[in-house]
Amino acid sequence: MNMPSFSAFRLQSLMEGYDEVLEHRWEPRTFRDMHAQPFAAKAVVASGEMWLTVGDLTRQLRAGDSFEIERDVPYAERYGAEGAVCWVARRHG
Template identity: 35%
Template sequence: MQQDEFVKKLAEQGFETPVVVEREPNGRLDHHAHPFEAKALILAGEITILSQSGEKTWRVGEVFHLQRDEPHSEFFGPEGVRYLSGRKSARP
């Protein structure tokens, strides 16, 4: 997916303005959850996410989607990862 198309879809789906996130080579974030829904477009490198639904790796041009409070772990590839991430907070 192209970056312009991704940003447009995020806006249409009610996500906040996306931000670029960069993570170090061969890094990891152990088991955690976010208090928001997240969608991210991989711009460089790769990320592997382990959740209840299994383990999957995303690479450049692919989009991962995590639900609010979804427990998961993140593993960053040998080149690290850079992605464009949009968040959507829960509505009261």
């Protein structure tokens, strides 16, 4: 898979109306229990792997995979043995 650069992800996200674009680095085996955020988000796993749980569905995501979460939707995250880097675009409005 040909993954875009962070700069390209950031530019595309801003053009789509997202107002904040970040790079998150997660430590190995980090777990975040079910929670919700006051913003919509789209993200790309840039390296490593993670498991995302929304409702009863858990997805394993690896480098190059992407996902979207609407605001106020509960979800949980678990990161792999090597941790992960995720690029995240947020829409607060």
